[in-house]
Amino acid sequence: MANLIFIIILAAGVFLFTKNIRKIIRNIQLGKDVKIEGSTAERWKTMALVALGQSKMFNRPVAAVMHIFIYVGFVIINIEVFEILIDGVFGTHRVLSFLGGFYDFLIGSFEVLALLVLVACVVFLVRRNILKLKRFWMREMTSWPRSDANIILITEIILMTLFLTMNACDVILQNRGIEHYVKAGAFPISDLYAGVFSGMSDSGLIMLERFCWWGHIIGILAFLNYVPYSKHFHILLAFPNTYYSNLNAKGKFTNLESVTTEVKLMLDPSATPLPADANAAPMRFGAKDVFDLNWKQLMDAYTCTECGRCTSNCPANITGKLLSPRKIMMDTRDRLEEVGKNIDSNKEFKDDGKTLLTNYISPEELWACTTCNACTEACPVNIDPLSIITDMRRFLVMEQSAAPTELNGMFTKIENNGAPWQFSPTDRMKWTEEN
Amino acid sequence: MTMLKVPTVQELMQEGKTPDILFWVGCSGSFDQRAQKITKAVARILTNCNISFAVLGTEESCTGDPAKRAGNEFLFQMQALMNIQVLNGYGVKKIVTACPHCFNTLKNEYPQLGGTYEVVHHSQLLQQLINAGTLKVSGGKFLGKKIVYHDPCYLGRANNIYEAPREVISKLDSELFEMKRSRSNGLCCGAGGAQMFKEPEKGNRDINIERTEEILQLNPTHVAVGCPFCMTMITDGVKHFEKEAEVKVMDIAELIAQANDL
Numbered sequence: 001m002a003n004l005i006f007i008i009i010l011a012a013g014v015f016l017f018t019k020n021i022r023k024i025i026r027n028i029q030l031g032k033d034v035k036i037e038g039s040t041a042e043r044w045k046t047m048a049l050v051a052l053g054q055s056k057m058f059n060r061p062v063a064a065v066m067h068i069f070i071y072v073g074f075v076i077i078n079i080e081v082f083e084i085l086i087d088g089v090f091g092t093h094r095v096l097s098f099l100g101g102f103y104d105f106l107i108g109s110f111e112v113l114a115l116l117v118l119v120a121c122v123v124f125l126v127r128r129n130i131l132k133l134k135r136f137w138m139r140e141m142t143s144w145p146r147s148d149a150n151i152i153l154i155t156e157i158i159l160m161t162l163f164l165t166m167n168a169c170d171v172i173l174q175n176r177g178i179e180h181y182v183k184a185g186a187f188p189i190s191d192l193y194a195g196v197f198s199g200m201s202d203s204g205l206i207m208l209e210r211f212c213w214w215g216h217i218i219g220i221l222a223f224l225n226y227v228p229y230s231k232h233f234h235i236l237l238a239f240p241n242t243y244y245s246n247l248n249a250k251g252k253f254t255n256l257e258s259v260t261t262e263v264k265l266m267l268d269p270s271a272t273p274l275p276a277d278a279n280a281a282p283m284r285f286g287a288k289d290v291f292d293l294n295w296k297q298l299m300d301a302y303t304c305t306e307c308g309r310c311t312s313n314c315p316a317n318i319t320g321k322l323l324s325p326r327k328i329m330m331d332t333r334d335r336l337e338e339v340g341k342n343i344d345s346n347k348e349f350k351d352d353g354k355t356l357l358t359n360y361i362s363p364e365e366l367w368a369c370t371t372c373n374a375c376t377e378a379c380p381v382n383i384d385p386l387s388i389i390t391d392m393r394r395f396l397v398m399e400q401s402a403a404p405t406e407l408n409g410m411f412t413k414i415e416n417n418g419a420p421w422q423f424s425p426t427d428r429m430k431w432t433e434e435n
Numbered sequence: 436m437t438m439l440k441v442p443t444v445q446e447l448m449q450e451g452k453t454p455d456i457l458f459w460v461g462c463s464g465s466f467d468q469r470a471q472k473i474t475k476a477v478a479r480i481l482t483n484c485n486i487s488f489a490v491l492g493t494e495e496s497c498t499g500d501p502a503k504r505a506g507n508e509f510l511f512q513m514q515a516l517m518n519i520q521v522l523n524g525y526g527v528k529k530i531v532t533a534c535p536h537c538f539n540t541l542k543n544e545y546p547q548l549g550g551t552y553e554v555v556h557h558s559q560l561l562q563q564l565i566n567a568g569t570l571k572v573s574g575g576k577f578l579g580k581k582i583v584y585h586d587p588c589y590l591g592r593a594n595n596i597y598e599a600p601r602e603v604i605s606k607l608d609s610e611l612f613e614m615k616r617s618r619s620n621g622l623c624c625g626a627g628g629a630q631m632f633k634e635p636e637k638g639n640r641d642i643n644i645e646r647t648e649e650i651l652q653l654n655p656t657h658v659a660v661g662c663p664f665c666m667t668m669i670t671d672g673v674k675h676f677e678k679e680a681e682v683k684v685m686d687i688a689e690l691i692a693q694a695n696d697l
Contacts, residue, residue, distance in 0.1 A: 059620070251593025252543035256508045260548065263512040286506060315623040315646075320639030368636040371504045371628030372588040377619050393506030406633035407505050414510060418496035419462040420632055429492045431464065431471035432439040432478075 006088035006217075013221030020228040024302060027340040031295035038247035046382070051242040056380040060309070063127075066120040070156065073117035074235070077163070080110050084217050097184030107185035111167065114160045115189045121153045121160075128153075135308035138317075140327035145231065145306055152232050159219050166212035168194040169205045178202055234305035238381045241303040244296050245382040250373045253390055258283050259398075286394025289355040290336045293388060300383040301332035310375035310385060316368040323368035325375035325385035331360035332388060357392050366392050367404055441478050443492035444525045454489035456481075456560075457522070459532035459541065462497050463663035469670065470663035476692035477533050477557050483697055484569045488531070494521050498540040505629035512548065515540075519550035533557040533688060535589035535662045536627070542594070556590055558600040558661050558687050565606060574607035576694050583612045583655040585646070585669060586621035587662035600661050600687050607694055612653045622646050626664035647672025651682065658684045 049055045054071065057064040083096045097103050128136045128149060136146070168190035173181040187194070197205060227233050287293050310325035311317050317324050335356045343349050357363075369389045376384050396402040403411070410420045418425050447454055458477065463470040481488050499514030522530075530552050532538050542554035555563075564570035582604055590596045597618045604611050616622045625635065625642030635641055647669055650658055658673070660666050663686075670684045685693075 249539075249543050249594050251539035251589050253503060255544065255547045256512075259508045259512050263509060263516060267513070267516055285508065313620070315625060315642045316636070316638070318622075319625075319635075319642050319645050321636045322638075323636070364636055367633075368638075369628050370588070370623045370625060370630050370642065372623035373592040374588075374620075374623065377592050390504075390506065394508055395506075397506035398509060403505060403507070404633050407629055410501060410505070410629065410632040411507055411510055414497045414499070414502055414514065418514075419466060420497060420501050421462065421466055423462075423466040425493050425496065428460070428465045428495055429441075429443075429490075430466075431460070431474045432441050434439060 003089055003091045009218060009221065010085070010088065013224060016225050017228070020225065023340060023344070024228055024233075026343075027336050028295050028298045028302065030291055030336070030339065031293050031298040032291075034294035034296050036244060036296075042247055043243050043245070046245050046247065047239055047243040050245070050380070050382055051238045054380070056378075056382075059378070063307075066123050069113070069116040069120040073113040073120075073160075076113055077110050077117075079106065080163075081217070081220060084213070088217060093180050094182055094184050097182050103184055104186040107167070108188050111164065111187060111189040114163050118157060118160045121157045125150065125153050135312045138308065138311060138324060138326075140311075140324055140330055141306070141308075145330070148230050148232075149306070151226070152230065155219065155223050155226070159216060159223070162212045162216040162219065164190045164193075166209055166216060168197055169209035169212065172198055172200075173202070173205055173209060176202060178206070231305045234303050234381060237299060237303035241299055242382050244299070246376075246384055246387075250376055254387070256285065256394070259285065284395070285398040286396070287388065287391035288357050288395045288399070290332060290339055292395070293332070293356075293391060297384070297388055297391075298332070298336055300385075300388075301329050301336060303381050304329040304333065304383055305381075306330060307380065309378040309380065310383070313374040313378040315370055315372060315374065321365075321368040322362070323365045325389075327365070328361060328385045328388055329383060332356060335360050357395060361392065363396055363402065366396065369393075439475060439478055440482070442489045443494070444489045444527075445492070445494065447489050448525065452487075453526065455487040455529065457525075457527045457530045458488050458490050459498075459530050459534075459537055460490055460495060461532055461534035461537045461663065463667075464533055465495070467663060467667070469666055473533050473663060473666070473686040473688055476686065476688040476697070477531075479692050479697040480561070480564075480570065480688060480695075481531075483695070484564055486564075486569075491521065498537045500536040500540045501629040501632060503540070503544065504627065511544075515545055515548050515550070519545060519548055522550055522552065527552055529553045529555070531555050531557055531560045533661075533663070533686065535587040535593070536664065539589045539593050556594075556596060556599070556661065558590070558603055559596065561603045561687065561691060562599040565603065570691075572603075572606035572691055572694055574609070574694050577607040577609035577657075577690070580607070580609040580657055581612055581653070581655045582607070582609050582657045582659050582690075583614060583650050583653050584617070584659045585614075585624065585650065585665055586617060587660065587665050588621070588623050588627050590661055591621055592619055600659070603687050603691065604659055607690060609657075612655060614649050614653065616649065622649065624662075624665040624668035626668045631664050631667070643668035643672040644675055647676060651676055651678060655682060657690070658682060659687055659690060660684060661687050 054064065054068060057067055086095045087093055127133050167187050170181060171187045171190060171194050174183045284292055290298060306326060308326050314323065314325055339349060342352055366389055371386060373386060376386055413422055414420055417423060444454060444457065460474050464474040496518055497514050498518060499511035502514065503511035530541055535556060538554060538556045541552065561570065565572065584601060584604060586597065601611065623642060624646055658669055660669060666684060666686060673679050673682050673684055
């Protein structure tokens, strides 16, 4: 009976998760295609270093060490989840205990990691809610992003507490020689506070142990289904996102091929234009909405875990301007989710009169960027807010002629005299005059 | 009025010669009075090292960098294609420039449009000349001086060039100090992304003031820069704090030229 309930809960959890993932994949695929440059070997290396090896986290050592605890804990403790799944389906108990000494080692390390995860989560909660680190309280950190972070941390604390308490009960039941509770595993952490429960009756202990076991696995399945709605989704997307990192020099901005064709025609009237495709949709230069961005930019948005390292390194943000690279990513995701829901309820996208530019991101934010690449350098998972900023500037300038007045002046001067200032090209050698 | 003797590629061509290196002066280097001094320092060092080089002179035009960063891809590509026509016409192979913005654009964004050259920043060329023994630096003049180096974004993060400028400066008998925000963590001067040509957006303070404050905390005698835009921004910052008598903002090339009495 219990296994049947378990199988139903498990299947429902996995089904819902898959459904949500497919939605996210569909949303990402709303983006335009983009040519991925660079070798596969280099991509695997980047992913190994940046995602698996967390290399970029270490610019901030405290956060990096705490994060490693949670990350390693998460990955390793999942081996335990594997055992729980088998036990759940087949009604066994500690099915892997035949591993003997190795099993003791595994359970022992899970316990140590669980404690480290607990500690790290508490430290993170303190940093966010008591020390109130500035980057967690900026303008874009409205109530939902702040709650999201706390929900994640508190859930992890609950899961680890359930796991350790389950083990504490188990160890007492093992010592009492209760049937079903095979003597297996080492419990360096739960042993320490097993004494708290030692006064309980056998049946009470079994109930508590079962409660924790079910709580732990149901909690994991619930958390699994929370992740796609949350910034915590980075645990999955960090890997593909770093694999598809921009491997070019950061200073190299994308080339707009569509523009090249037109400019070549302007410069050389004898060139024959490519035959126009009558069915082609009218081209749009730059980005106004999520549809104009490419899928990597959209994946970036889903990968962002809102840590704010980009924003806290952004010179514009540091000096009080409206621009926050993190907000660019959060806005892109929010808009994309809105578009996704629109598609869900209308079968296809129905114009809602909104766009990423204006309804979410204002020109004032875009024009504050110095394109200095501090944000892309700071991002621990190689997200590129700058490319979105540039694409939106392109839309403003080339589709709407909406550059700030001074920049329009600069453009005119380059057009007229080949320099961004009002100087005659014939004076280009004046610097050779000694004075 | 005397003139610095710098040939144009066209002049050399008429004599049947081709320069080894094209010196891309850039708009700041050509027109900005302060940056003109950097251009002169570079030209004097190259002349002194007997490097075969020339400039495009009146045939040079804006690389299109500020247009591209501001989102005007049309204007950028117009400029790029015109410049590439000139550069390819002269069969240019190697380019040196003292402007990281020109450097980045020429190096990274011209190849896709048909202009492929070996492009170096002047700090890299100086380092190469020093390593080859062609350029000897007599650093005595800078004995006891405290120099802080400010990384230009388009040289540093944009192109991962952090060591060349530092190695050149290290040839002076001075102390080189690092700010907390340096190398890949360096703070922008505030001029990139076409900000040079507009007023900043509303905020608490200007970026160059934030950066200059950080520089001045180290009590340097000199701030070394490698970009004409950084030069403008940090010079303004030093003036803002009324420190221009104590702290000199100089380009790497100017430091070397001064050390060698060029």
